[in-house]
Amino acid sequence: MENLPNAAKGWEISDDHLVYTFHLRDDVKFSDGTPMTAADVKFSFDKVMDPKVDAPHLRNYFEDITGCEEVDTHTVRFTCNKPYYRHLVMIGGLYIIPRHIYGEGDFNNHPNNRAPVGSGRYALEGWETGQRVTLARNPHYWGAKEQDGPWFDKIVYAIITDETAAFQVLARGDLDFMGLRPELFIRRGNTPRFQEQFNRFAYSRPAYNYIGWNLRKPLFKDKKTRRALAMLLDRELIRDEIYYGQAEIIAGNFMPGTPEHNNALQPIPFDPEGARALLAEAGWKDTDTDGILDRDGVAFRFDAATTNQNPVAESVLTVFMEELARVGIQLTIRPMEWASLIDRVDKREFDAILMGWSMPPDPDPYQVWHSSQVDAGSNYIGFVNEESDRLIEAARVSFDQDERIALYRRFQEILHEEQPYLFLLAPKVLAAGDKRLHGIRVYPFGIDQREWFVPKALQRYGG
Template identity: 25%
Template sequence: MTIQTRRLLGTALLLGSLLTGASQALAEAVLHRGNAGEPQTLDYAHISIDIEGFVVRDMFEGLTIFNAKGEVVPGSAESWTISDDNLTYTFKIRDNANWSDGTPVTAEDFVFSMRRLEDPKTAAEYAGILYPVKNAEKVNKGELPVDQLGIKAVDAKTVEITLERPTPFFLQLLAHYTALPISKANFEKFGDQFVKPGNMVSNGAFKLEAHVPNDTLTVVKNDKYWDAANVKLDKVIFYPIDDDAASVRRFEAKEMDLVYNFSADQIKRLRETYNDQVHVTPSLATYYYVFDNREPPYNDVNVRRALSMAVDRDFLAQEIYAGAQLPAYNLVPPGMPGYGDGPVPDFASMSQIDREDKAVELMKAAGYGEGGKPLNIEIRYNTNANHERVATAVADMWKNTFGAKVSLVNLDVASHYAYLQEGGKFNVARAAWSADYGDPENFLALNVSTNTTFNYGKYKSEEYDSLMKQSYEEQDPAKRMEILKKAEEVLNTDQPIAPFMNSANLWLVSSRVSGWEDNAVNEHLSKFLSVSE
């Protein structure tokens, strides 16, 4: 072979290699996912909102997970058994469940993670969701050591969890991010810094590659994941954009494949252009305003009831959300299994005009409004075009009904909820709750006085607390639901919060995305999705 021939052959091989590399790069399956805000953290022990859950659950997998339809199915556990008294759950972890560094996922990882969550030193905001686990509440309050928590490793791949009481929705709880595992060995190595790129190891379908706060968060396929062969995406890039208009523009420019929580006033226009790429899905969720019950005048039930009554829910649902939301008067959304139609406050059956007249009477009885003390109200909300329009409309309603002077304050979603969870004082604040599991307790527990994280307004009622306590002790399902309804009746009377609407999930889903399923729990793991050019 001549030197010239070798050179030609070498050039051909090099060109072929470059073409192959270019082809592989072009073939990379990347999902561009709009996420409506920057996560406060990637530590599952300190997250509490959906945009954080979307990211974390792509990287970490619990014993159970929600499938594309929103149904609970096996995750890291391939199977489980439940004792006859429904108090002991024994899970078999998959033999091929591994961390992204190749080490096996063990029962001890789950024991360590749940103990860490309930350890008062961790100060996990969502620790209460796992209180059905034996001794969890006492451990979390520092009354028992963490090794008394009702979870143990039977062997390397078998974990046993014992409950305080039968909990029909426990398998759903285990799909929640509070029940996610972290690698014990990795945490012992890095401590709280385990969440950083380069430190983090995960057991889910994806692993963290890069995180540029307020810009992008990138996860890549985890080839050590037990079901990696069925994961069709190579990479998911999350964009934490809370500007609705900017998100829609990027979707229309085909820069993003998914957009979460776009502006509702765009529904008609978007449907005309994008048809079935526009998804408006009823959800088990409630949009509400909470009053700071610690401070006057909001510690006066007459003031709270008056403000709540003066809000025209039909206007908010129809005019601002274009019918994508439904008017609501009570906290527990319709469709909750076993609950039926929950109680509503006495003013729900009145016309809006009659409500406003009654509201004026209540406000005068409290000494505020025309002829009384001035009413100055600050409404706090997280940055979002829909929330801004709701706040502006509510401000006008309160101004027109009571002569109130209303100002608006907004923060990004992570800062807004962090302020409320940390006990910051306010007048009125926007909030919402989506079901973590299909039981009314998930909503009603928000207002228990001992719920220091999510009882934003610091409402305290001995009657309410007593009824909730009874509900935890009642084993008859029908009787338990009746107790919960009585508790909601107390809320309806006291109005520590003002429910406005039952929410819908608003998504834009590109036609290049396959595997998407609308579901009421609003869970959409990227592992079930694929993209095409």
């Protein structure tokens, strides 16, 4: 992967990887016409680092940066106290927010959070809660003369929470592009009539789903119990019948096909009898003959929370619930609104969660797995392991990819042994787009909507 200039026309990195100097273009403007300067870059960095700002998931990537200095109006310098192999990507990829907009008021609840001002190709034109979000071409976009696009005058994102209803809107031509769940993609999207009007896309990307155990809970305190739970989920059945074959079973946090993936580790197989034996070894027995296992006077009952907007997740948990019941474990599925789910997760008020992660190029597991992220970061489940901390820390300061890969493969061995997540599958991205849309290309990390266009002869909207 190569880093390309954008709002910064160039940069220098010191030999010791501790100083990064960026030279900004002098023609970049925010969508309200205000020029973007080094002061906005420093302001954006300072906001990320402000502990009062709700950004712990970002802050961990910048924690080794000790200073951000405005050298002049269009030059900014970052100084670090230790090297980090992703500093160029993270600093260079920092989203710049306008100081003149966000410099006053409560940042977390700022009124412009509903009316953001940026410097990209499009600006927010409208936001109708629960209905649609409309973007319009940014008249102040600085890159229009040098780059391809923006090609569309407007982009409207329709919010339709029922996927079956959304598919009907797509099929009658009132949507141009839509992500599809496997059942819709394979069955209803596979007809000659549908394929006459739409192109279908199915591609892999570095993303996976998982069931995370809250390791603060006594139920999940030992790895024998967690391994037994993994042995009670038939992921082959889920892959074939719920995902219609459009997913890959995984064994850890790095995706198959990526350099970091440890090919020596295999997913834990479905083995109910082996799970029964392992649960017994872990001290789980039905001492009061009520049909539910117990240990130390505590019955093996737990909730699993997931979003109520994902019927596939609920189907996966239903399969799991039925298998757990056969060995004497009671699972209750808790579908929740996304905001409520995230609130519970942030407060660590859950037994188990079914969620997912996507991975960037050359990923760093620190945010999700380092013990420093247990209380306020993305290590929601409370995983603490001294060796894994050392491995992650050593990888962060190495600029040798082969060395990082070796460290990460050992790290995956620890996860495989400890089973803090029940790693599920890496689903393919499934989508359909009207054949009027051109320029849709699939890359290793997905598709880039900025490349899409509609030839003039096929245009339906506008004059």
